[in-house]
Amino acid sequence: MQSCRTADYTGLSAAVKCFTQRVDGSRVGNVEKTTTKALSEEIKAKARALGFDAVGIAKAEPADPDGHLARWLERGFAADMDYMSRTANERSDPSKLVENASSVIALSISYYHPESEKEAPETGKVSRYARSDDYHKVIRKKIRKLRKFILTLVPEARIHPAVDTSPVLERHWAEKAGIAWIGKSTMAISQSLGTYTFLATLITDLELTPDTAHVDRCGSCTACLDACPPKAFVAPYQLDSNKCITYWNVEHRKPLQDNTPDFAGWVAGCDICQEVCPWNKFAKASTEERFIPRPDLVSPDLLRLSQDPDYAEELIKGTSLQRTGVESMQANAKHVMSEKKK
Numbered sequence: 001m002q003s004c005r006t007a008d009y010t011g012l013s014a015a016v017k018c019f020t021q022r023v024d025g026s027r028v029g030n031v032e033k034t035t036t037k038a039l040s041e042e043i044k045a046k047a048r049a050l051g052f053d054a055v056g057i058a059k060a061e062p063a064d065p066d067g068h069l070a071r072w073l074e075r076g077f078a079a080d081m082d083y084m085s086r087t088a089n090e091r092s093d094p095s096k097l098v099e100n101a102s103s104v105i106a107l108s109i110s111y112y113h114p115e116s117e118k119e120a121p122e123t124g125k126v127s128r129y130a131r132s133d134d135y136h137k138v139i140r141k142k143i144r145k146l147r148k149f150i151l152t153l154v155p156e157a158r159i160h161p162a163v164d165t166s167p168v169l170e171r172h173w174a175e176k177a178g179i180a181w182i183g184k185s186t187m188a189i190s191q192s193l194g195t196y197t198f199l200a201t202l203i204t205d206l207e208l209t210p211d212t213a214h215v216d217r218c219g220s221c222t223a224c225l226d227a228c229p230p231k232a233f234v235a236p237y238q239l240d241s242n243k244c245i246t247y248w249n250v251e252h253r254k255p256l257q258d259n260t261p262d263f264a265g266w267v268a269g270c271d272i273c274q275e276v277c278p279w280n281k282f283a284k285a286s287t288e289e290r291f292i293p294r295p296d297l298v299s300p301d302l303l304r305l306s307q308d309p310d311y312a313e314e315l316i317k318g319t320s321l322q323r324t325g326v327e328s329m330q331a332n333a334k335h336v337m338s339e340k341k342k
């Protein structure tokens with residue numbers, strides 16, 4: 001065991017204290033296996049204490065070794081989401097975001113609540129992920145706290161925390177770090193949480209103990225592929241955004257077009273490929289109070305939403321649908337009303 005000072009680091013395990021207090025002040029990279037493991041455990045414990053339901057670690061190797069992302073982009077499956085091709089290099093290589101990246105900490109948190117949307121002529125449906133406070137804000141706070149915690153252990157570490165908007169292939173890391181597998185629906189699925197989870201990552205130059213990648217547990221099931229109304233899956237594990245309802249009613253944000261599919265009643269997002277997934281029998285109710293659904297947002301009144309911009313604004317205030325905007329939400333409501341009349 002290396003020599004170390006232990007003053008001032010109350011509350012941390014002996015191994016980590018020793019690790020962080022090396023008297024020679026040498027860099028973080030190659031530490032003894034025991035200390036690497038202790039540090040990894042310390043980080044995982046903190047992530048759970050911050051409310052994450054699952055945490056795993058992967059080696060920060062190239063993220064798209066089989067060229068899936070590259071082919072998906074080549075085939076135009078990103079539709080008008082130009083940021084996906086603009087940031088393809090960063091998405092496929094974590095060392096583009098953190099110099100000498102060594103590990104990726106993958107995190108997930110359940111947003112599941114059992115409340116189901118109403119199927120009624122006068123109301124639309126909002127996808128579960130968008131019914132509560134904006135998850136970007138809730139999770140960003142947690143990953144920043146986790147980063148700060150790691151910096152108290154290893155002040156010189158480089159750490160890039162990310163949720164959704166950073167150019168990180170989040171599902172790949174969840175699978176590689178052993179917390180989920182990528183299902184045929186392309187959703188990251190956890191055996192104990194189902195699919196209704198948000199993902200986040202921290203890329204770091206710290207050497208941590210990697211976990212084993214998750215195996216695929218979809219088996220012969222094809223429920224998601226069969227249930228998708230616009231047939232957006234060109235094959236298992238491959239989604240063409242040009243056809244996906246969520247692309248059109250959340251991401252598109254331009255006037256709807258002739259090739260816009262029916263929304264199957266959804267004014268924001270779509271949960272059909274998740275509702276039919278058998279693994280959601282194991283969905284665990286979220287313990288994060290900011291993910292409690294807003295009652296008015298589960299099945300909003302279509303006529304009021306389409307006609308009253310103030311109501312629309314109030315409805316989406318503080319949620320992730322603020323990025324979609326009032327105008328698009330009203331257009332979505334009109335689209336759903338017209339398909340209900342058919």
Ligand code: B12
Pocket residue numbers: 068069072081127128129163164165166167168169170171172182185186187188189195196197198199200236237238239241244246247251268269270271273
């Ligand atoms: C762009 C995007 C979208 C697009 C495109 C979705 C897609 N499947 O690519 C649209 C707008 C359609 C979308 C929809 C939704 N999204 Co979205 N989206 C993203 C975003 C920003 C990037 C995803 C991406 O990289 N796509 C590129 C493709 C190639 O990657 P992939 O989907 O991960 O695919 C992997 C596999 O399918 C596999 N693969 C690809 N081709 C092939 C071929 C073969 C043969 C094989 C074996 C494998 C394989 O490799 C890929 C890379 O590992 C991520 C956030 C992020 N930074 O990662 C969120 C994210 C994926 N979205 C999320 C959510 C919640 C949703 C919705 C559920 C929202 C809703 N309810 O309406 C839907 C789900 C639709 C679906 N079935 O995917 C969550 C998913 C959480 C989870 N548990 O999986 C994420 C991770 C955001 C977050 N931080 O939580 N989304």
Ligand code: SF4
Pocket residue numbers: 227228229230231232233239243244245246269270271272273274
């Ligand atoms: S979100 Fe809806 S439209 Fe998109 S792939 Fe899933 S079922 Fe199909």
Ligand code: SF4
Pocket residue numbers: 183184185186187189217218221222223224225273276277278279
């Ligand atoms: S519905 Fe079936 S095939 Fe689709 S993701 Fe779930 S288990 Fe896999």
